Amino acid sequence: MNEVDPKACPITANHIKVALVGQPNVGKSMLINSISNAHLHVGNFSGVTVDKTEVLFDYEEYSFTVIDLPGTYAFTDYTIEERVTHDYLCAEDYDIIINVVDSTNLEKNLQLTSELLTMSKKVVIALNMSDEALKEKITINAKYMSELIGVPCVQVSAVTKEGIGELIEAVIKKHENVRNKPKLFFSEPVEEEIAQIVWYLDKHKFESANTHRNIAINLLKNNKKTYATLHDEPIWTELQPILIEASQHIELHHDSDDIKEAFAEEYAAFNRGIVAEVVKQGMKSVKRTTTEKIDSVLIHPVAGIPIFLFFMWSLFQLTFEVGAIPMEYIDSFFIWFGETLGATISNDDIRSLIVDGIIAGVGAVLLFVPNIIILFIGIALLESTGYMSRVAFLLDGFFHKFGLHGQSFIPLVTGFGCSIPAYMSARILKNDRDRLLTLFIIGFMSCGARLPVYVLFAGAFFSPEMAGNILFLIYISGALLGLAAAKLLKLTAFKGLDEPFVMEMPKYRLPSVKLICHTVLTKTMMYLKKAGTYIAAASMLIWFLSNYPHNLVLEESYASMISKTDKEDVKSKLKYELDEALLEASYLGRIGKFSEPLFAPLGFDWKMSVALQTGLAAKEVVVSTLGVLYSLGGDVDEGSSSLMGAISKNISLASAIAFIVVIMIYLPCLAASVVFTREAGHIKYFFYLFAFTSITAYVMAFFAYNIALFFT
Amino acid sequence: MKTLLDCNKTCVVKVIKLNTKGDLKQRLISFGIMKEAVLEVLEHAPGKSTIEIKVGKMRIALRAQEAELIEVQKI
Ligand SMILES: Nc1nc2c(ncn2[C@@H]2O[C@H](COP(=O)(O)OP(=O)(O)O)[C@@H](O)[C@H]2O)c(=O)[nH]1
Numbered sequence: 158m159n160e161v162d163p164k165a166c167p168i169t170a171n172h173i174k175v176a177l178v179g180q181p182n183v184g185k186s187m188l189i190n191s192i193s194n195a196h197l198h199v200g201n202f203s204g205v206t207v208d209k210t211e212v213l214f215d216y217e218e219y220s221f222t223v224i225d226l227p228g229t230y231a232f233t234d235y236t237i238e239e240r241v242t243h244d245y246l247c248a249e250d251y252d253i254i255i256n257v258v259d260s261t262n263l264e265k266n267l268q269l270t271s272e273l274l275t276m277s278k279k280v281v282i283a284l285n286m287s288d289e290a291l292k293e294k295i296t297i298n299a300k301y302m303s304e305l306i307g308v309p310c311v312q313v314s315a316v317t318k319e320g321i322g323e324l325i326e327a328v329i330k331k332h333e334n335v336r337n338k339p340k341l342f343f344s345e346p347v348e349e350e351i352a353q354i355v356w357y358l359d360k361h362k363f364e365s366a367n368t369h370r371n372i373a374i375n376l377l378k379n380n381k382k383t384y385a386t387l388h389d390e391p392i393w394t395e396l397q398p399i400l401i402e403a404s405q406h407i408e409l410h411h412d413s414d415d416i417k418e419a420f421a422e423e424y425a426a427f428n429r430g431i432v433a434e435v436v437k438q439g440m441k442s443v444k445r446t447t448t449e450k451i452d453s454v455l456i457h458p459v460a461g462i463p464i465f466l467f468f469m470w471s472l473f474q475l476t477f478e479v480g481a482i483p484m485e486y487i488d489s490f491f492i493w494f495g496e497t498l499g500a501t502i503s504n505d506d507i508r509s510l511i512v513d514g515i516i517a518g519v520g521a522v523l524l525f526v527p528n529i530i531i532l533f534i535g536i537a538l539l540e541s542t543g544y545m546s547r548v549a550f551l552l553d554g555f556f557h558k559f560g561l562h563g564q565s566f567i568p569l570v571t572g573f574g575c576s577i578p579a580y581m582s583a584r585i586l587k588n589d590r591d592r593l594l595t596l597f598i599i600g601f602m603s604c605g606a607r608l609p610v611y612v613l614f615a616g617a618f619f620s621p622e623m624a625g626n627i628l629f630l631i632y633i634s635g636a637l638l639g640l641a642a643a644k645l646l647k648l649t650a651f652k653g654l655d656e657p658f659v660m661e662m663p664k665y666r667l668p669s670v671k672l673i674c675h676t677v678l679t680k681t682m683m684y685l686k687k688a689g690t691y692i693a694a695a696s697m698l699i700w701f702l703s704n705y706p707h708n709l710v711l712e713e714s715y716a717s718m719i720s721k722t723d724k725e726d727v728k729s730k731l732k733y734e735l736d737e738a739l740l741e742a743s744y745l746g747r748i749g750k751f752s753e754p755l756f757a758p759l760g761f762d763w764k765m766s767v768a769l770q771t772g773l774a775a776k777e778v779v780v781s782t783l784g785v786l787y788s789l790g791g792d793v794d795e796g797s798s799s800l801m802g803a804i805s806k807n808i809s810l811a812s813a814i815a816f817i818v819v820i821m822i823y824l825p826c827l828a829a830s831v832v833f834t835r836e837a838g839h840i841k842y843f844f845y846l847f848a849f850t851s852i853t854a855y856v857m858a859f860f861a862y863n864i865a866l867f868f869t
Numbered sequence: 870m871k872t873l874l875d876c877n878k879t880c881v882v883k884v885i886k887l888n889t890k891g892d893l894k895q896r897l898i899s900f901g902i903m904k905e906a907v908l909e910v911l912e913h914a915p916g917k918s919t920i921e922i923k924v925g926k927m928r929i930a931l932r933a934q935e936a937e938l939i940e941v942q943k944i
């Protein structure tokens with residue numbers, strides 16, 4: 158990507174601002190990526206891109222700004238993401254539209270195209286997925302199509318990068334030329350009505366940027382914005398009766414009382430005509446497509462859900478089993494690294510800051526990179542194969558019982574990776590109530606950052622064979638808890654009618670290794686970056702808070718006790734006591750001690766209480782806090798110096814379970830909370846969320862603790 | 870009156886009328902579900918709560934409540 162600040166973008170004669178418009182899942186984002194080396198998120202389902210993104214790049218002597226807009230099926234404001242696109246196209250300033258269409262399903266895609274053609278903007282059509290069309294033996298005569306609709310059409314493939322050069326050339330050429338005159342024709346009765354309005358506008362020499370023909374069409378289509386602009390014109394009084402009569406004629410002709418429906422039929426007829434002219438389907442395809450064959454297994458009414466659960470289970474099994482292999486090496490590396498580096502530093506405080514603070518904190522977080530990578534691969538596969546929409550389909554009935562929308566599944570699954578994009582992708586839900594409900598539930602889907610905590614505790618208390626199942630159990634129970642919470646909220650706070658569920662099921666696609674690697678790499682780099690900056694800083698802070706103030710009285714009294722004895726074991730015992738006492742006297746220890754009574758009913762000691770509080774900043778910090786606290790504290794005796802060992806030694810199983818329950822339920826992190834507040838639209842929702850999750854977490858952990866105590 | 874919900878798997882039907890208004894109607898139309906369109910029922914989710922249909926080349930999932938609003942005729 159070109160690293161230019163969008164605001165500093167030079168508006169010169171050679172600058173072309175392109176709006177990329179198309180239906181969902183036609184490859185808009187991927188097309189930008191292949192034109193410009195940008196790294197936009199690509200996935201095989203509707204609703205990947207939910208906000209507009211600008212990408213800048215240079216081509217020969219031109220500089221381009223391309224705006225990737227959320228996909229939209231038609232020119233409506235059905236969902237928030239569609240509103241983003243609609244508003245952009247109507248209100249913003251841009252030079253040209255690239256309308257991306259799916260060559261393998263031209264007729265449906267042209268539905269949007271024909272609406273774009275009445276905008277009086279320069280348009281170039283990118284017939285994307287031409288590689289897939291070739292495989293399906295679909296040929297499109299792009300040249301003939303350009304002539305028929307009066308707009309340049311270029312065959313491209315975002316995957317093979319075929320035709321990308323031609324597309325840019327076509328855009329430049331169109332940009333230099335005068336506005337095109339799209340040839341969009343309607344049935345005779347409609348054309349007559351249009352002609353009459355055009356004649357009227359011509360007669361009054363009505364001035365506007367749009368052509369009179371387009372104004373007429375938009376008026377007949379009941380386009381609100383066109384109405385609004387004409388409403389204040391003097392000609393309106395005379396125009397209105399003509400319009401009403403014209404609309405009646407058209408409705409009569411279409412035997413419908415809905416002018417929009419009538420126009421949709423007009424467009425459909427026009428599109429059918431175009432498709433009949435330019436598309437050739439070689440040898441009528443076999444009875445069932447590959448997608449349908451796969452679907453007959455994966456969304457089978459009986460087998461579908463068990464298959465899905467099996468996939469999930471396998472993912473967590475893999476996460477633990479494969480993730481555990483490099484873990485030992487990483488762990489011993491950081492211990493070695495800490496010791497080696499520590500030996501070279503003479504100042505006690507600095508050594509402790511580096512070894513017990515930064516290395517212990519960051520090392521504890523980096524330990525889980527392998528697990529995170531596997532989880533990300535799983536999510537990337539789910540997103541890019543097309544399976545995501547199938548699961549939404551399978552679970553819709555189930556979700557619906559809990560008051561959630563089937564499409565909520567998409568933000569919820571995204572939530573297993575990270576809550577922030579999940580909050581964003583809730584925009585695909587049309588209804589504000591459904592959206593808010595989903596926003597409240599997303600936190601229950603344990604995000605990638607919580608995985609380290611789970612792996613740490615599952616590994617500390619269970620054998621490797623069981624740990625994978627425990628992970629699966631944690632995730633599933635988190636999700637089920639989320640559903641129960643949804644039901645509760647639906648019955649109380651978010652009462653109301655259900656939103657309709659109409660969702661496209663994309664065809665299955667074999668994701669390219671490159672795409673998967675790319676997605677996973679981007680996310681992993683983000684995790685690493687976070688560990689190197691945010692988590693390292695937090696670890697330093699925690700180290701500071703747990704080392705200061707120095708309690709000299711304590712140190713001296715122990716020092717004299719230690720010097721009085723010469724027995725080695727008593728000495729080390731006293732040292733251990735001193736370390737613990739110092740830690741408890743530190744700022745962090747005081748906070749922990751202060752809040753300990755609050756968490757005592759859940760069986761947490763003050764270190765765990767502190768870790769939960771620092772975890773409000775980010776869940777990785779829970780692990781790094783524990784890492785710092787246990788490496789500073791009394792864990793000096795023989796045996797494992799690893800965090801996992803320290804945990805299994807110092808924490809009871811019941812407390813550990815309660816701890817996991819709290820982690821599962823309470824607020825994801827600071828950054829996610831900010832995004833939540835923005836997406837929910839009001840700060841009050843954040844306080845609701847905070848109260849709701851904290852109380853639920855506390856109550857559930859209390860029960861979990863006591864039940865576990867009873868059994869152990 | 871027969872609706873899409875009454876159709877069994879692999880049933881091929883033609884849309885007669887959309888018994889709905891406003892946003893949902895627009896949505897259905899933008900998915901190509903409009904008068905005269907030919908639909909094929911592909912699959913029912915457990916409990917027939919959600920159905921998968923095919924319109925042209927596109928597969929669409931609808932909930933039973935929505936399917937009930939689509940009046941169809943066997944062809
Ligand atoms: N075979 C093929 N697949 C493509 C092409 N362009 C995009 N895709 C796939 O189509 C899906 C949707 O792509 P995306 O860029 O997210 O679509 P958007 O929603 O329009 O931005 C992804 O699975 C892509 O891998 C193409 O030219 N050929």
Ligand SMILES: [Mg+2]
Nearest residue numbers: 185186205206
């Ligand atoms: Mg996109």
